[in-house]
Amino acid sequence: MKSLQRLVIAVLLGIWCFPAVSFAAPLPTPSGAVGSRAPSGASPAPPSAQPEASALGAREKESQDLQDFKGGGAYIYIGGGATFVLLLILIILLV
Secondary structure, three states, rough: HHHHHHHHHHHHHHHOOOOOOHHHHOOOOOOOOOOOOOOOOOOOOOOOHHHHHHHHHHHOOOOHHHHHOOOOOOOOOHHHHHHHHHHHHHHHHHO
């Protein structure tokens, strides 16, 4: 029984301490053309927000039923402190 308790504690600590690799941002890929940069004196043109605004307006017109949307989801958020306290209680109970 004691070895099972140690195994459970080791697994819980391993899961708790393992970094969330799936949430990591992908590394930027280097571009092949290094010398194709614009001269430093030229400033890049700011991106136009007009195409994006028109696309959003078109999507809004397509979905008229969004004005009647009522959110019904309830979510429970457990922060790091609460997780730590729960883990501590679990360890105390198992030991």
